[in-house]
Amino acid sequence: MVTVKNSLFSAVLISTIALTACGPDAVSSGAKPPSEVEAGVTTTVMTVPPNGEVITIQSLDNSFRPFDFEIAAGTEVIFDNRGRNDHNILPDTVKDDAGLIALLATDTSPTAWGVASPDFVPGDTYSHLFNVPGVYNYYCSIHGAPGAGMYGTLTVS
Numbered sequence: 001m002v003t004v005k006n007s008l009f010s011a012v013l014i015s016t017i018a019l020t021a022c023g024p025d026a027v028s029s030g031a032k033p034p035s036e037v038e039a040g041v042t043t044t045v046m047t048v049p050p051n052g053e054v055i056t057i058q059s060l061d062n063s064f065r066p067f068d069f070e071i072a073a074g075t076e077v078i079f080d081n082r083g084r085n086d087h088n089i090l091p092d093t094v095k096d097d098a099g100l101i102a103l104l105a106t107d108t109s110p111t112a113w114g115v116a117s118p119d120f121v122p123g124d125t126y127s128h129l130f131n132v133p134g135v136y137n138y139y140c141s142i143h144g145a146p147g148a149g150m151y152g153t154l155t156v157s
């Protein structure tokens with residue numbers, strides 16, 4: 001609604017300026033960037049460039065250490081399976097390995113993350129660049145549940 005009004009207003013404004021303006025600068029001041037013109041069909045995710053920080057979270061039998069961690073946006077997190085068991089790392093919104101694989105197949109945004117157990121056997125590492133601020137709750141579905149057993153939280157600010 002607002003966008004449509006603004007676009008209409010811009011169109012009127014541009015044509016008004018075009019009629020009265022003396023220079024090209026006045027015309028361009030009424031133009032909107034493409035992202036605003038197409039608002040409503042575009043979703044904006046604020047991403048942060050890599051900040052060079054790398055932290056490691058150990059996946060043990062059966063806990064993540066540290067399990068509650070705060071990082072700056074742009075930090076790369078390496079999960080290192082140092083246990084003797086397979087584990088997985090699932091966002092709380094995902095039920096199991098199959099759910100994660102389906103999510104990652106359809107969602108390529110930087111907030112879709114995690115690793116299924118076949119790719120996280122003992123000795124494996126999985127890394128992800130957390131470049132969108134937010135709270136990321138995760139767990140291992142083999143040894144835990146959201147908020148219980150083998151689980152963790154990453155707070156990205």
Ligand SMILES: [Cu+2]
Nearest residue numbers: 087140142143
């Ligand atoms: Cu586990």
